[in-house]
Amino acid sequence: MASHKMTENYNYGLHNSVYNLKIRGKIDFVPDIDAIQILKRAKLMDILVSVPIGSNNMIVSEKLCEYIMNSIVPIETQIFDAFALFKEEKYKYKYLYIFDAKEKDIIDWDNSRFLEEYLGPKYTIGSPKKISFQAFAKSMDEDGKHYTPHKLVIKKDRINTDIIRLDRTFSGYYVSEKLKTAIEKAGCQGVDLIPIDELGFEVEFV
DSSP states (O other), rough: OBBBBBBBTTTTTSSSSGGGGSSOOOOOOOOOOOOOEETTTSSSEEEEEEETTTTEEEEHHHHHHHHHHHHHHHHHEEEEEEEEETEEEEEEEEEEEOOOOOHHHHHHHOOOEEEEEEETTTTOOOOEEOHHHHHHHHIIIIIOEEEEEEEEOOGGGEEEEEEEEEOOSSSSEEEEEEHHHHHTTTTOOOOOOOOOSSSSSEEOOO
């Protein structure tokens, strides 16, 4: 966590403030991300995590953004300017957001299995179960239930980009081996690349 807040005098009440950034769905305004206040004890990295922005969205350096955009990205990708203030100096970043995760098509819902999760401390309820995308989304949105994957089956023929986003199933951004290699060769700092099959559940590509 590099930041707990925006800079002093930032107006969180404006229609385009970071408080109005979406979890899903296209952003129809130019967000005011000027500027993220970086903690003094933190280090400037090529990817920043900031409380007001949230972990569903990515703040990346121009360098990292360039490598991502030189790969194959979904047409649902939006990029906006962002700024960070660190030790009284302002640095330019990019806000990168994939507004439609396409999980309905990417995930094999017939063969994937999920566990209902109680948040509070976390523990799972019952045994792994099959659930349709529609029921999954409705349950999370309307009933407030939470699920964690037990087995996630991914249709590799439905993925034709080097970066994807998973939204409801296991929130995060995932990159191809090709893009992973490019990021590592570029020496980008602060990018934690974890194999998807090491996230605590079974993953199968079909």
